[in-house]
Each structure stands twice: as C-alpha cells, then as structure tokens.
Amino acid sequence: MPSLKEVRNRIVSVGSTMQITSAMKMVSAAKLKRAQDAITQMRPYANKLKEILENVSATLDTSENAYARTGAVKNVLIVAFTSNRGLAGAFNNNIIKQTWQLIKADYANCNVTIVPVGKKVYDAFKRTEYVTEGGSIPVVNNELYDKLSFDNVSVIAEKVMTAFAGREYDKVVLVYNQFKNAAVQMTTTEQFLPIEQKEGDTTKAQSGDYIFEPSKEFIVNDLIPRSLKTQFYKAILDSFASEHGARMTAMHKATDNAKSMQRDLKISYNKARQAAITKEILEIVGGAEALNG
Amino acid sequence: MKIEIITPDKKLFEGQVKSAVFPGSEGSFGVMNNHAPMIATLTAGKVELIEENNTKQDFTIKGGVVEINQNKVIVLAE
Numbered sequence: 001m002p003s004l005k006e007v008r009n010r011i012v013s014v015g016s017t018m019q020i021t022s023a024m025k026m027v028s029a030a031k032l033k034r035a036q037d038a039i040t041q042m043r044p045y046a047n048k049l050k051e052i053l054e055n056v057s058a059t060l061d062t063s064e065n066a067y068a069r070t071g072a073v074k075n076v077l078i079v080a081f082t083s084n085r086g087l088a089g090a091f092n093n094n095i096i097k098q099t100w101q102l103i104k105a106d107y108a109n110c111n112v113t114i115v116p117v118g119k120k121v122y123d124a125f126k127r128t129e130y131v132t133e134g135g136s137i138p139v140v141n142n143e144l145y146d147k148l149s150f151d152n153v154s155v156i157a158e159k160v161m162t163a164f165a166g167r168e169y170d171k172v173v174l175v176y177n178q179f180k181n182a183a184v185q186m187t188t189t190e191q192f193l194p195i196e197q198k199e200g201d202t203t204k205a206q207s208g209d210y211i212f213e214p215s216k217e218f219i220v221n222d223l224i225p226r227s228l229k230t231q232f233y234k235a236i237l238d239s240f241a242s243e244h245g246a247r248m249t250a251m252h253k254a255t256d257n258a259k260s261m262q263r264d265l266k267i268s269y270n271k272a273r274q275a276a277i278t279k280e281i282l283e284i285v286g287g288a289e290a291l292n293g
Numbered sequence: 294m295k296i297e298i299i300t301p302d303k304k305l306f307e308g309q310v311k312s313a314v315f316p317g318s319e320g321s322f323g324v325m326n327n328h329a330p331m332i333a334t335l336t337a338g339k340v341e342l343i344e345e346n347n348t349k350q351d352f353t354i355k356g357g358v359v360e361i362n363q364n365k366v367i368v369l370a371e
Contacts (some may be wrong), residue, residue, distance in 0.1 A: 042301045049369055052332060052360055150301040150371070210362075213333035214319045222318070222334045223358060226371070233301055 004276065007269040011262060018258035024087070025251035028244045032182060035241035038148070039179065042237065046230050053223045056216055066165040067224055068195045076110045077169040078102060078130075079160065079192065079232075081176035081239035082118035084145055088243055089250035091177060092120040094187040098175050102189065103130065113169070115160070117144065117236065148240060150233055157232035161225060164193045176235045177242035183249050185242040192231065195224065294326050294364040298340065298352060300371065305352055306342070313366060314341040315359055324361060331361045340368060 080099045082092040099121070103112050114130040116122035125131045144152060164172055172193040177185040212219055296313055298305040312325045316338025335358060341351045357370035 038302070041303045044304070045299045045301050045369055048299065048360070048367055049358070052358060052369070056332060209330060211329055211331040211333075213317060213322075213331060218318070219332060219334050219358065222356075226356075226358070226369075230301060 002268070002272070004269070004272050007265060007272060011265045011269060014258050014262045014265060018255055018262065021251045021254040021258060025248055025255060028248040028251060032241060032244035032248055035237065035244055036179075039234075039237050039241055042150075042230070042234065046227075046234060049223065049227050049230055053220070053227055055210070056212070056223065057220050065195070065221065065224055067161065067193055067228065069164075069167075069170075070194050071170065073107075073170045074110055075169045075171075076107045076112050077115060077160065077163070077172045078107075078112060079115045079117060079172065079174045079235075080121045080125075081174070081236060082116075082121040083239075083243040083247075084119040086120065087250060088247035089253075091185065091243055091246035091250075092118075092124075094185075095121060095175055095177065096124045098187050098189060099125070102173070102175065110171075115156075117156075118239075144236075145240060148236070150229075153233045153236050154229040157229045158225075160232070161193065161228060169193075174232070174235045176239040177246070179238045179241040179245060182245040185246055190231075190235065192228070195228070294324075294328075294366060296342065296366040296368070298368040298370055300369075305370070306350070309345050311343045311345060311347070313343070314339075315368070316340070316354070324366060326364060328361050328364075330363070332358065334358050335368075335370070340370070 078099055080095055082095045086092065099114065112130050113132060114121075114125050114128075116125055116131060122131070144156075160172055163169055171191070174188075174190045174192050176188055176190075178188040180186055294310060295308070296310050297307045312323055314321055314323045315333070316335050318334045318336050321338065322333070335354065335356055337355050339351045339353050341349065343349055352370070354368075354370040357368060359369070360367045
C-alpha cells in the first residue's frame with residue numbers, strides 16, 4: 001500500500017490535471033460555437049450559388065471549362081486539413097491515416113503531392129517526398145486558422161486552381177473532417193477538381209425566363225471558380241468546427257476519467273489513513289497492556 | 294422589393310428597398326420594382342441601395358453575382 005503522502009500528492013496532481021482539461025473543454029466549447037456560426041453563416045451563400053450555377057449551366061455544356069478537364073490521372077494533389085494543436089482525440093490521426101491510405105492504395109501509381117493545411121499534418125509528412133517546399137503551391141502557413149476568412153482561404157484555393165488549370169495536376173482531392181455535430185466528425189475525401197458533371201437534374205432548373213448579363217457562358221465561367229472557392233472554404237470551416245468539437249469531447253472524457261481516478265485515490269487514501277490510525281491504537285493498547293501486565 | 298446581400302462570411306443586408314444600383318460586368322445598372330428576372334455578374338465596385346425611407350446605403354464588393362426574380366433580389370458578393 002502506498003504511503004499517505006504519496007497518495008495525497010497524486011490526488012493533488014490529478015486534481016490540477018482535471019482543472020486544465022475542464023478549462024480546455026470550456027474554451028473549445030466557446031470556439032466551437034463561433035466555428036459553428038461561421039458554417040451557418042456561409043450555408044445560404046453556398047446554397048444560393050449552387051442553385052444559380054445549376055440554373056445557368058443546365059442548358060450549357062461546361063465540359064469545355066478549364067476546371068472540368070478529365071483524362072489520365074498521373075499527378076494527384078491532396079489537400080489535407082488538420083489542426084495546429086493536438087489533444088483533440090483521433091481528429092488529426094484520422095486525417096493522416098486517410099491520407100496515407102490514399103497514397104498507398106487509391107493513388108499508388110500516381111505522383112502524389114500533399115498540401116498540408118495545419119501543423120499536425122505538416123509535421124506528419126514533412127519528411128516524406130510528398131511535401132515539397134517551394135513548389136507552385138507554397139506550404140500553407142499555419143496562422144491561417146487564427147485569421148480565418150474567405151479572403152485568406154481563397155488565396156490558397158486560387159493557387160490550387162491555377163495549378164490544376166496549368167496542367168500541373170490532373171486531380172485534386174480534399175481530405176478533411178466533416179462536421180456532423182459536436183461529438184461526431186466524419187473523415188471525408190472529396191474530389192475538388194476536376195468538377196464532377198451532374199446530369200439529369202434539369203427539370204427544376206428551367207423555372208425562370210432569366211435575362212443573362214453579359215451571357216450565359218460568361219456567367220458560368222465566372223461562377224465556377226467562385227463556387228470552387230466556396231467549396232474549399234467550406235472544407236476548412238468544417239475542419240475547424242470539427243477540431244473544436246473533437247477537442248471538446250476529448251477533454252470532456254479526460255475530465256471524467258480524472259474524476260473517477262480521483263475518487264479511487266480518495267478511497268485508497270482514506271483506507272491508508274484508517275490503517276495508520278488502527279495501527280497506532282493497537283500500539284497504544286498493546287503498550288498499556290504490557291504496563292498493566 | 295426585397296433585397297439580400299450575402300457574403301461567405303456573413304449576411305450584410307436584408308430588407309425592403311426602393312431601388313438598387315449594381316456594378317455589373319458590362320457597366321453599372323439600376324434595378325427598380327418589378328424588374329424582369331435576371332442573372333448578372335458583378336465586378337468590383339459599390340452596391341448602392343435606396344431604402345423605403347429614402348436613406349441611402351452602400352456596400353463595397355469585390356465581385357459577385359446577382360439574381361433578380363419576382364421582386365426578390367439576391368446578391369452574392371465577395
């Protein structure tokens with residue numbers, strides 16, 4: 001049985017760990033709220049943009065577009081989104097695992113390049129041949145998450161799109177955690193480029209007799225990059241919200257574990273104390289007996 | 294007519310207006326009540342609104358697209 005002092009020290013240390021984890025949980029909960037708001041704010045924009053795009057492109061052949069080029073896939077670009085900080089459960093590991101899976105299985109015969117967004121995925125891949133410093137798409141600076149706005153994100157999206165249009169890559173996929181709710185994140189692999197053509201959904205789109213200014217073609221060519229940037233932004237917002245959700249859940253569990261550990265320690269502390277008291281009484285009684293005897 | 298100005302980050306404006314002027318890709322144009330349905334792209338410039346009580350308001354945008362349908366105007370701005 002450990003000594004009284006040892007147990008007391010452990011109780012104190014578990015207690016302070018618990019304070020830290022519960023504080024982190026609170027912080028994540030507040031940040032999650034903000035990240036969730038950001039997603040809700042951008043959803044009407046994304047939906048409307050999609051609606052207009054479908055409406056306009058329904059009668060047009062968009063396969064001529066530079067972003068719709070399909071063909072043999074040789075050079076693949078993977079954009080992987082993680083957080084800058086750890087302590088978020090399996091959040092970052094899922095992304096890293098998924099990315100490896102893509103490299104080893106799906107794109108085993110292709111040249112793969114990774115654009116890491118977030119420090120964790122950068123650390124995981126910086127020593128491999130997949131991350132090239134000084135390529136046409138620079139390694140994303142990790143301060144992106146501190147000032148998350150559409151403008152900052154679209155700079156990266158534009159670079160990816162230019163590289164695709166310039167035939168540097170034949171396929172671009174995004175790997176990120178999709179936000180379901182605070183407790184559930186889904187690791188998602190999404191094709192970013194080339195644009196997947198949707199077919200057959202033309203019935204709804206013919207609703208209005210619109211005037212198009214300047215022309216349908218011009219509008220489509222203007223809207224496609226815009227909607228791609230929106231898709232990219234959505235991925236990063238999803239990942240950001242998921243990060244805080246995952247951290248909140250992880251910290252909640254850590255706090256719970258610390259609590260039950262503290263309870264166990266308290267019991268063994270009380271037992272040790274009681275044992276010491278009993279021992280002392282026995283000694284006194286024994287001593288008194290000896291004197292009387 | 295009802296107008297909404299939405300950006301990816303937030304909703305800038307929502308409400309009833311008398312008229313609106315947009316920086317269209319082929320020159321600026323105004324929209325008043327009962328305008329025909331239209332979709333137009335916008336370039337960098339100012340969206341100027343005149344509200345019901347004649348107060349003016351303007352928003353600077355970097356580009357976007359506007360949809361006008363049955364007295365409902367939706368501006369997707371950047």
